[in-house]
Amino acid sequence: MSKLVFITGVSSGIGLHATRSLINKGYTVIGSVRNAVTATSLKQELGSSFIPLVFDVRDRQETELQIGTLRSLLDQSGLYALVNNAGVVAAGPLQVLPDEDFETVMDVNVLAVRRVTNLLLPWLGTDKKYSPGKIINISSVSGLFNAPYNGAYCISKHALESMTDIYRRELSMFGITVTAIEPGPIKSEIWSKSKGSLDRFASTAYGHLLANADKMIENSEKSALDTAVISNLIIRILEADAPQTRYLVHRNKWMFRILANWMPDKMADRLIAKTLAKGDNYRPV
Numbered sequence: 001m002s003k004l005v006f007i008t009g010v011s012s013g014i015g016l017h018a019t020r021s022l023i024n025k026g027y028t029v030i031g032s033v034r035n036a037v038t039a040t041s042l043k044q045e046l047g048s049s050f051i052p053l054v055f056d057v058r059d060r061q062e063t064e065l066q067i068g069t070l071r072s073l074l075d076q077s078g079l080y081a082l083v084n085n086a087g088v089v090a091a092g093p094l095q096v097l098p099d100e101d102f103e104t105v106m107d108v109n110v111l112a113v114r115r116v117t118n119l120l121l122p123w124l125g126t127d128k129k130y131s132p133g134k135i136i137n138i139s140s141v142s143g144l145f146n147a148p149y150n151g152a153y154c155i156s157k158h159a160l161e162s163m164t165d166i167y168r169r170e171l172s173m174f175g176i177t178v179t180a181i182e183p184g185p186i187k188s189e190i191w192s193k194s195k196g197s198l199d200r201f202a203s204t205a206y207g208h209l210l211a212n213a214d215k216m217i218e219n220s221e222k223s224a225l226d227t228a229v230i231s232n233l234i235i236r237i238l239e240a241d242a243p244q245t246r247y248l249v250h251r252n253k254w255m256f257r258i259l260a261n262w263m264p265d266k267m268a269d270r271l272i273a274k275t276l277a278k279g280d281n282y283r284p285v
């Protein structure tokens with residue numbers, strides 16, 4: 001049996017591309033999707049190197065049940081790596097974003113990552129029967145920088161950054177490595193899913209600022225990098241003896257670092273306000 005990699009959220013975008021790339025490289029991928037039709041069509045396309053599991057990461061019981069169905073395979077092979085990829089966006093100003101949307105983002109992007117990770121940890125090497133594995137969390141530049149009108153997502157990805165550091169420090173005694181990938185815009189379905197999502201705030205105090213949101217999202221999407229960039233990086237991490245703790249993936253890394261790390265807060269506030277006032281660029285991920 002080839003090396004087993006577990007990836008959450010493989011129905012589209014980064015997860016789907018990574019699944020195809022890893023299988024091409026000889027890995028076996030256990031991929032989670034949310035519906036059975038997607039599972040069947042991916043199985044038909046990808047064959048015996050793909051093992052689909054159908055569950056919604058928000059559903060604790062179903063997550064446990066579905067992972068449990070692979071117990072004998074995992075007991076036999078252990079798990080080479082886990083890629084926590086499933087993620088959602090709910091854009092909107094914090095004061096008017098419905099609680100339900102905020103909580104969904106926290107559940108999928110944060111709470112579920114811990115649930116899935118903890119369930120799989122024995123086979124990643126907390127059980128000393130298995131060789132130490134690798135955990136890769138698909139974070140975001142939004143885990144490093146807080147953009148207005150995208151609060152839920154930014155807060156969730158900041159939490160994921162913390163979780164990455166904490167797991168890394170707690171799991172180093174088992175030899176398990178934990179790495180965050182922090183992408184800027186990447187071409188995926190997440191952009192089309194975001195379109196139209198800000199219209200519902202038209203009658204709020206932010207209506208005038210968000211009036212062109214779709215156009216702004218489209219403009220930001222134009223600078224998005226291909227999903228292959230992330231798949232190649234995942235493969236590099238899987239093949240590295242000692243991967244870095246985090247990888248920033250951005251067209252203009254240095255400009256981003258200046259803005260996120262070194263620019264004084266009030267200067268960054270003015271810059272963001274000026275950029276958003278122009279109404280030509282808005283990044284929901």
Ligand SMILES: NC(=O)c1ccc[n+]([C@@H]2O[C@H](COP(=O)([O-])OP(=O)(O)OC[C@H]3O[C@@H](n4cnc5c(N)ncnc54)[C@H](OP(=O)(O)O)[C@@H]3O)[C@@H](O)[C@H]2O)c1
Binds near residue numbers: 084190
């Ligand atoms: N694209 C970017 O520009 C970008 C930038 C930075 C970080 N990221 C991160 O990259 C990761 C992948 O996103 P993507 O860009 O590839 O977007 P995507 O194409 O929308 O993929 C998101 C995946 O997550 C799955 N998912 C969402 N909610 C789920 C749930 N409750 N249970 C199980 N699976 C669920 C989706 O499944 P369904 O099809 O069933 O919804 C889909 O497979 C996310 O963590 C995202 O935050 C993306």
